Amino acid sequence: MYYQKTEKSLNTIEIEIKKIFFQVFPDLEESEFDWKKKQNDYENWDSFSQLNLITMIEEKFNILISDNDAVGFQSAENFRNFVERNR
Amino acid sequence: MKTIIDFFRQNVENFPDKIALIFEDRKLSYKELGGLVDSFSDSLTELEKKSVVSLFLDNSIDFVISYLGILNAGMIVHLIPTNLTIQKIQQQLEISNSNLLITSNHLMNKIKDIKYECRKKSFSELNIKKNDFLKSNNFYNEIAYLIFTSGTTGIPKGVSITQCNTIFTTKNIINVLKYDESDVNILPLPLTHSFGLGCLHTSLFLGSTLIILKNATNTCNILEQVIKHNATTLAAVPLTLNKILNEHKNYSDYFHKLRLIITNSTSVPVKTVKEYRKILKNGNLATYYGLTEASRSTFMIFDKSGKETSVGKPSNGIQIKIKNESSNESETGEILIKGENVVKNYWKNPDADKKILDNWLQTGDLGHKDSEGYLYLDGRIDDIINIAGEKVVPEDIETIVRVLIDVDDVVVVGMKNDMYGEIIKMFVKKSTDGKITKSEILAYCLKHLESHKVPREIEFLDDFPRNEFGKIERFKLK
Numbered sequence: 001m002y003y004q005k006t007e008k009s010l011n012t013i014e015i016e017i018k019k020i021f022f023q024v025f026p027d028l029e030e031s032e033f034d035w036k037k038k039q040n041d042y043e044n045w046d047s048f049s050q051l052n053l054i055t056m057i058e059e060k061f062n063i064l065i066s067d068n069d070a071v072g073f074q075s076a077e078n079f080r081n082f083v084e085r086n087r
Numbered sequence: 088m089k090t091i092i093d094f095f096r097q098n099v100e101n102f103p104d105k106i107a108l109i110f111e112d113r114k115l116s117y118k119e120l121g122g123l124v125d126s127f128s129d130s131l132t133e134l135e136k137k138s139v140v141s142l143f144l145d146n147s148i149d150f151v152i153s154y155l156g157i158l159n160a161g162m163i164v165h166l167i168p169t170n171l172t173i174q175k176i177q178q179q180l181e182i183s184n185s186n187l188l189i190t191s192n193h194l195m196n197k198i199k200d201i202k203y204e205c206r207k208k209s210f211s212e213l214n215i216k217k218n219d220f221l222k223s224n225n226f227y228n229e230i231a232y233l234i235f236t237s238g239t240t241g242i243p244k245g246v247s248i249t250q251c252n253t254i255f256t257t258k259n260i261i262n263v264l265k266y267d268e269s270d271v272n273i274l275p276l277p278l279t280h281s282f283g284l285g286c287l288h289t290s291l292f293l294g295s296t297l298i299i300l301k302n303a304t305n306t307c308n309i310l311e312q313v314i315k316h317n318a319t320t321l322a323a324v325p326l327t328l329n330k331i332l333n334e335h336k337n338y339s340d341y342f343h344k345l346r347l348i349i350t351n352s353t354s355v356p357v358k359t360v361k362e363y364r365k366i367l368k369n370g371n372l373a374t375y376y377g378l379t380e381a382s383r384s385t386f387m388i389f390d391k392s393g394k395e396t397s398v399g400k401p402s403n404g405i406q407i408k409i410k411n412e413s414s415n416e417s418e419t420g421e422i423l424i425k426g427e428n429v430v431k432n433y434w435k436n437p438d439a440d441k442k443i444l445d446n447w448l449q450t451g452d453l454g455h456k457d458s459e460g461y462l463y464l465d466g467r468i469d470d471i472i473n474i475a476g477e478k479v480v481p482e483d484i485e486t487i488v489r490v491l492i493d494v495d496d497v498v499v500v501g502m503k504n505d506m507y508g509e510i511i512k513m514f515v516k517k518s519t520d521g522k523i524t525k526s527e528i529l530a531y532c533l534k535h536l537e538s539h540k541v542p543r544e545i546e547f548l549d550d551f552p553r554n555e556f557g558k559i560e561r562f563k564l565k
Contacts, residue, residue, distance in 0.1 A: 023530055023533045023534070024533060024538075026533075026534070044538070046538070047475060047507070048474075048475075048477075048538040048539040048541070049538055051507070051510070051541075051543060052533060052538055052541045055529060055541065055542070055543050055544075056526070056529055056530075056533070059525050059526050059529055059545075060526055067505065067506055070506075
């Protein structure tokens with residue numbers, strides 16, 4: 001059974017990434033957020049939102065994301081893993 | 088048909104002893120100025136009519152004598168801003184095919200290495216004597232002067248302004264802004280630019296008094312001159328007006344006799360308009376929209392609230408239309424101008440002439456009109472950013488971000504990008520002690536802008552690259 005983390009158990013990276021997702025998708029409800037939810041399952045995750053997610057994450061974590069990496073991000077989990085590896 | 092020289096000549100007869108020009112400690116009456124202008128024209132007799140004579144002088148009485156003397160001799164004045172680089176001066180001299188360059192002893196040193204072959208003379212070398220002003224010529228349809236514009240690419244284009252363009256524009260300035268012969272005008276703007284030159288023409292046309300100052304940044308001197316000469320009008324760029332507000336506590340004490348401050352800009356900051364409306368108890372702040380190619384196309388007098396961001400309505404005899412896909416002038420499109428203020432063609436530049444179609448000048452400026460016909464500027468076509476097919480006007484973003492308390496000013500440009508074609512880069516000048524972070528600006532943008540308008544990069548700058556008139560040079564940020 002998939003273990004859903006509670007807000008308390010999220011680490012700093014996860015909190016910030018989640019915050020960024022709610023900023024980029026202001027209509028997203030708390031109950032709709034899922035780390036594994038794919039790009040196609042979001043109503044507004046288009047190429048511009050992708051760009052905005054990358055920009056916000058680069059700025060927040062002071063990292064650079066290459067164009068090659070950028071095309072690979074399809075879920076919040078992808079972003080989390082990338083930040084954890086590269087921070 | 089009369090030229091600016093003819094109107095000046097009339098004033099030499101009507102007001103011979105009236106002071107025409109003041110510069111530092113030197114004053115010249117209309118009669119004295121007329122005599123010196125004729126003498127200057129005589130010194131050019133070895134040149135043919137319609138020759139190009141380049142003027143490379145700072146604001147001064149010598150500048151005015153030379154300028155009028157060249158026109159009076161039936162030649163074309165090529166105006167060179169004194170802050171140009173050697174390379175740009177050389178480029179302009181080559182394109183204009185100049186026959187003679189007049190400068191000062193002081194500036195001669197700056198141009199000594201220029202390779203262009205033409206005679207270079209210092210004003211003091213010319214044998215200019217005081218005599219009577221007698222000559223009368225008719226050059227109404229001829230080119231009066233050349234001003235080069237750099238455009239967004241930095242390649243200069245010569246704009247050929249005729250005597251009739253000049254008279255048409257001067258009459259519009261007088262009619263709209265109600266200048267008259269009793270005015271005492273302060274001019275701290277370069278005479279090599281259309282704004283400053285238009286003020287000179289207006290003063291000479293009417294027979295009023297013009298006080299020429301060397302620069303627009305010495306606000307102490309500007310204010311002192313306003314008081315000293317009981318000035319009635321002041322011409323100044325918004326940068327100067329803001330500097331006065333920031334640097335002088337009792338600025339309103341200086342302005343009680345002014346009936347007019349004329350400025351120009353793509354848009355005067357709203358807070359500047361509001362502040363000057365309060366200060367000018369007996370006068371108005373006004374602005375205009377124009378290009379060197381189409382001087383003073385609209386005027387806006389800020390005499391009541393509600394239209395602070397507009398550049399006004401077209402002047403008499405000038406038509407303005409907005410070209411866009413919807414054919415709806417309330418939506419942003421390119422501004423087209425037609426009227427006698429519009430040049431017939433550029434100087435030996437058939438490519439640039441394509442911008443003038445059936446006498447309509449395609450300005451490259453973006454704008455829209457409101458329901459009452461007031462014009463608003465929205466940016467430049469060249470500045471439009473194309474992100475994966477979505478067109479973004481930088482001003483749409485800048486206006487939103489500029490309201491942030493810690494942000495003093497903001498400029499947005501498009502940067503090339505392999506995936507998106509272009510991406511948005513934002514340059515931010517923080518206000519003094521401003522502590523805003525890039526993340527906070529981005530979060531604000533996400534909240535207030537459509538997703539494709541959110542910048543990809545943000546960079547903080549102490550200030551933006553500007554030209555000699557304080558206008559931001561976007562192309563240098565790309």
